[in-house]
Amino acid sequence: MYFGRVVGTATATVKHPSMQGCKLLLVMALQADRKSIEGDPVLVIDTLGAGIGDMVMITSDGIGARELVRDERSPVRWSVLGIIDQ
Amino acid sequence: MYFGRVVGTATATVKHPSMQGCKLLLVMALQADRKSIEGDPVLVIDTLGAGIGDMVMITSDGIGARELVRDERSPVRWSVLGIIDQ
């Protein structure tokens, strides 16, 4: 579970069937000052309505992500777990 | 299982239902000198009563974290495993 800032979105026409209709956000890790971002961006599934600029809590848990796309065999892993109050 | 220092807390009004009532801590990895902190902060669930400034043992194990929130399908992963004696 990491702290991140939504910095963009991504669209993929050719993709795994389990991801049809999935909203994909590009998230970067936030440092403890809650301002600086760092490292590689992560692609996460969002069903909570997060938007660009939002500070979010993300998780790499595959079980929860597969639950969101309702496909037990999907290779998805990262999802938005919460939108941090600012 | 990592060594960390609690550096803050986080609140999320919009979040995965399994996290209702969950206490969330912001933890940074501690170096071997038990003083310097480094890297990206991690968000962890705490049920042991750790507070800001405490040195804690954290784990990324999803099975144990889901047990803490009592939801087998929750996407949570990180939790406090112990408070290190100082």
Next chain:
Amino acid sequence: MYFGRVVGTATATVKHPSMQGCKLLLVMALQADRKSIEGDPVLVIDTLGAGIGDMVMITSDGIGARELVRDERSPVRWSVLGIIDQ
């Protein structure tokens, strides 16, 4: 789930039997500017038809990767999840 650029392919004559006939791509993590690449290359299985230069979404989920090679005991983990629209 990460953002990556396909930078090459790899061939292995001696390999785990579950990987016979598998197409292997060498992918590097893309930064948020969608241009710079960084870090260690990852080897991923592709069944979506990605080629060198393509921007792809990759995942480390073992369940999904084993589904692609149709072998429940295969040690594969990374696969291409989608080809990002440019």
Next chain:
Amino acid sequence: MYFGRVVGTATATVKHPSMQGCKLLLVMALQADRKSIEGDPVLVIDTLGAGIGDMVMITSDGIGARELVRDERSPVRWSVLGIIDQ
């Protein structure tokens, strides 16, 4: 599975019940020269009798670690897998 050097021990009075009686070591990753250590220290469970200064093989596998503490729901993950001959 990583190469590490035992650099210390840790004690936690307040901890997850599955860890009662567990010996905890603080291990740092060893480089290929088998001398330099680097990165964040990891906390690992030891049942093989490793001591400070020993070169050990450690693993992040949760299934094996839960077996060591004999608790299927424990959030433990890292354990000593072997003591490297010097």
Next chain:
Amino acid sequence: MYFGRVVGTATATVKHPSMQGCKLLLVMALQADRKSIEGDPVLVIDTLGAGIGDMVMITSDGIGARELVRDERSPVRWSVLGIIDQ
């Protein structure tokens, strides 16, 4: 699944019983130029016959590694998945 170069071997007399008779290689991550190596060495199980200097494909998948040592409760995780053709 990563690209690596075999840089050494390791022997451990004191180890988890599931690893009796296991060949252990020390592997370092290879960069995209297929020449430079970087980061922490990883200890991997090999049953494909890789030797020092070989370029290999390695994986952190525990299910596949446990299959190789034929022990469902073993804490092993990394194994050689293929030897890259040069």
